[in-house]
Amino acid sequence: MTPEEEKQVRARQKSRAIVTGLLLGALVILFYAITIAKIGGGGQ
Amino acid sequence: MTTVTLDQTRLPAHWRDFVALTKPRVMTLVVFTGLCGLLAAPGHLHPVLAFTAILCIALGAGAAASLNQWYEADIDAKMKRTASRPLPAGRMDRQSALHFGVGLSFFSVILMGVATNWLAAAVLAVSILFYVFIYTIWLKPRTAQNIVIGGAAGAFPPVIGWAAVTGDISALPVALFMLIFFWTPPHFWALALFVKTDYAAAGIPMLPVVSGEVATRRQIWFYTAIMAVAAMAPVLLRLTGPLYGTVALLATALFAAMAFQVLRRRETDPARMGPEKRLFKYSVLYLFLLFGAVVADRWLFA
Numbered sequence: 243m244t245p246e247e248e249k250q251v252r253a254r255q256k257s258r259a260i261v262t263g264l265l266l267g268a269l270v271i272l273f274y275a276i277t278i279a280k281i282g283g284g285g286q
Numbered sequence: 287m288t289t290v291t292l293d294q295t296r297l298p299a300h301w302r303d304f305v306a307l308t309k310p311r312v313m314t315l316v317v318f319t320g321l322c323g324l325l326a327a328p329g330h331l332h333p334v335l336a337f338t339a340i341l342c343i344a345l346g347a348g349a350a351a352s353l354n355q356w357y358e359a360d361i362d363a364k365m366k367r368t369a370s371r372p373l374p375a376g377r378m379d380r381q382s383a384l385h386f387g388v389g390l391s392f393f394s395v396i397l398m399g400v401a402t403n404w405l406a407a408a409v410l411a412v413s414i415l416f417y418v419f420i421y422t423i424w425l426k427p428r429t430a431q432n433i434v435i436g437g438a439a440g441a442f443p444p445v446i447g448w449a450a451v452t453g454d455i456s457a458l459p460v461a462l463f464m465l466i467f468f469w470t471p472p473h474f475w476a477l478a479l480f481v482k483t484d485y486a487a488a489g490i491p492m493l494p495v496v497s498g499e500v501a502t503r504r505q506i507w508f509y510t511a512i513m514a515v516a517a518m519a520p521v522l523l524r525l526t527g528p529l530y531g532t533v534a535l536l537a538t539a540l541f542a543a544m545a546f547q548v549l550r551r552r553e554t555d556p557a558r559m560g561p562e563k564r565l566f567k568y569s570v571l572y573l574f575l576l577f578g579a580v581v582a583d584r585w586l587f588a
Contacts, residue, residue, distance in 0.1 A: 247297075254298045261301040272338065276401050279332040 299378035304386055306372055307355055308348025315573065316347040316443050319466065322577040323444030323459055326584045327451035331402070338401040339450035343443050345394035346410045350417040350439070352387030356380055357422050364488040367481060402450040409449055413442035427489075430496040434509075437470025438463075444577070458525040461516070462580065468513035469573060472506045472545055476566040479503075479548075480556040503549045506565075510545040514538045517576060526580055527587035533579035541565075541572050 243251070320343040324336055331339070355362065355373055363374035372378040391414050399407030421436030441463045448459035478485065478492045479502060485492040494502045517538045521531035544565045553559055 251297060254300060258298060258301050272341075275334045276338060279334040 299382055303372035303377050307352045307383055309351040313344050313347050317344050319577050320443035320447040322581050323447030323462060324451055325581045327448040329451050331451045335401050342394045342398035342410060343446055345390055346414050349387050349390035349394055350414045352383055353418045354422045356383040356387055361488045365484040367484055403453045405453055406446050406449040409442060409446045413439055430491045430493045433474045434471050438467055440470060441466035458520060461520045461525060464516040468509055468516045471509035473569040475502050475506050476562050479562045480559045499554060507545050507549040510542055514542060526583045529586060530579045530583035534576055537572050537575050544568055
């Protein structure tokens with residue numbers, strides 16, 4: 243792999259890691275909200 | 287092996303290509319009909335759980351789309367319309383698409399079961415399996431009526447949305463299922479009339495290729511007639527009120543008029559298929575109108 247290619251692969255991996263991290267963060271929030279809804283803590 | 291293909295397979299797929307794999311544009315109709323099923327259902331569902339249910343329907347549809355493209359990568363490469371998708375264009379390896387699709391399927395079904403109920407989760411699982419195994423793998427490459435049975439996969443969302451709220455499946459969600467089921471053939475064949483050269487190149491037995499355009503026009507008309515009965519069924523069975531009845535009657539009359547025009551035409555040049563393209567575009571609006579009317583009607587009169 244040339245340095246040029248390696249740079250490209252690293253950039254891809256980084257952007258995928260960021261998106262995966264954001265999705266995991268969103269899931270944490272969603273699961274928390276589902277839990278609160280299920281135990282009847284929020285709204286009705 | 288050339289260096290170009292080596293680079294393509296070695297480079298990890300861009301995250302945007304995973305999004306593209308889920309066919310976000312097709313998803314809008316699925317999400318909308320699922321949401322309408324959920325909103326038309328009697329009873330209350332916590333907004334967070336309702337959101338989760340719709341999210342699961344969307345993710346399930348995305349999973350099915352991914353698995354469809356995993357299976358059809360070779361066919362997609364032969365069609366102008368699909369050649370630029372992530373797999374045929376070589377921006378993603380097939381295994382990634384398979385893993386993504388299977389993972390998303392399990393995730394969406396399990397989350398649906400945990401957040402709402404296991405009947406909704408089961409129907410979601412059935413719809414994904416139906417789309418992948420019955421439609422994509424079994425019927426699509428074998429019969430020109432593929433879209434008729436395969437269309438059932440797209441008819442499940444309102445049933446899933448309803449079941450997420452009530453935990454059961456009653457007459458109205460079944461009626462909505464039938465409406466989408468019989469709407470799919472005229473909707474899809476109108477498209478197939480003016481993109482038929484593509485399907486012919488890929489060797490997919492689409493009706494215009496196998497039975498000819500005249501037969502396709504007749505079949506569009508035939509299924510439009512059945513669809514009209516399905517569209518009026520909710521009001522005739524008193525499952526919905528006069529608002530839906532009025533909207534369904536007017537919108538279906540217009541649909542029938544456009545389908546009749548398509549039936550009588552003998553145009554073979556896709557460039558001059560104005561009415562056929564108009565029918566296709568209107569068919570999408572039609573479904574939005576009727577499902578919107580179901581919700582508005584249930585909120586006003588139920």
